[in-house]
Amino acid sequence: MREPHSHPDHLWRNPEPRRAYEVVIVGAGGHGLATAYYLAKNHGITDVAVLERGWLAGGNMARNTTVIRSNYLWDESAAIYEHSLKLWEHLADELDYDIQFSQRGVLSLVHSLGDRREGLRRVNANRLNEIDAEWLTPAEVKAFCPIVNVSPDVRYPVIGGTLQRRGGIAKHDYVAWAFAHKADEMGVDLIQNCEVTGFDLDGGRVRGVHTNRGLIAASKVALCAAGHSTVLADMIGLDLPIQSHPLQALVSELLEPVLNCVVMSNAVHVYVSQAHKGELVMGAGIDPYNSYAQRGSPHVIEYQLAAACELFPIFSRAHVLRTWAGIVDVSPDASPILGLTPVENLFINCGWGTGGFKATPGAGWVYAHTIAHGKPHPLSAPFTLERFTTGALIDEHGAAAVAH
């Protein structure tokens, strides 16, 4: 791994866009950068541009709560998220960059009989998929995470929990920069301040994108724009079953180490971890209304803080340093949409909703494969746009322990 003193002055070039590329990826967030990296690394496709209307990794990649886990209920989800988690486990070495991946464990608290049944079912489903999962009693919860209040004397007592020890967090910026650095090194052009304003179509086939920096031709165009996917799809008349919502998060001031793992609570609804630097990072559910405003309603923050203070009485004197929101792309079944589109040479990766960060390497891997071969990777085959017509949904609402 690279020592701090040898950190390069620049992690990527800032090239002018060329007139044509083999593949143009729209969106230089985590998924777009990972896709570019794996296109170059796994498929030898380096004639690639990643276009970004703002700055690199400045959207949801800069706004998420960095939780990484793979303990999803359904086989299709378990397979793709576990693939991603296995990539995370070697990513720092592969990218030669300390992304501060820390497998400190993700603990999901259980507060009701319904929660308990769901939790036990998910633990068993995970084990059948060879994903590590444990059921914890309240005493075991207390032993694993001593600052959780497991007293019966609260409104929603903790009656157990599920634990994925291999889950954890990573440093989001470093992840993006590491993928960007390696993709750039292999010849990928990362082009910031380049907004796609339209598509160059030839019949039912896409052959390039119009941007604020001119027309850029491409044999293949791959959308990777999360909450703004619909804005792009609308330009080409492609309908997506996506709704864009604000997802808020917050941090406290920097504190001494007090929280040793990721804790999530589905029922009282908050998830929290302590970043390496020391701030408590918290999130909860989306704001209910459609929005592109990157801000949400104050009561959503108030509710998650109330939940956090009940679970962790020690937090009651911490301060909220700042709150923010990202725009997440929510699909009807809370599962991603990844694959081909009715428009020839146009590919789509969206619908990760509130949980896309953990999938960054896995999504990049399968999306690169899909783009390179012109057909879905086996792991993403169940996640195509067609499932909303066939009815073969992968319903991870609630079943995925809700919070991401």
Place this chain on the structure above:
Amino acid sequence: MLIPCPWCGDREDIEFKYGGAAQVAYPTDPQSADDAHWARYVFFRPNPKGTMAERWVHTAGCRRWFNVVRDTVTHTIRPA
């Protein structure tokens, strides 16, 4: 965000539940609607960056359903 309930006037959004896009039409001939048609009706909704016609219900107030037009970037609202 203040939402103009037609009966109670401007109230904070915490008093309301969101009803999503307004004017989603049920298939006119449901017997002959195919899977693609049903998919569109069940799963596909407008998601504009800009003005959006949408429904709200004043759950903590008069419980009335109503439509507004809201800008999804600025959150400014006008009655539909």
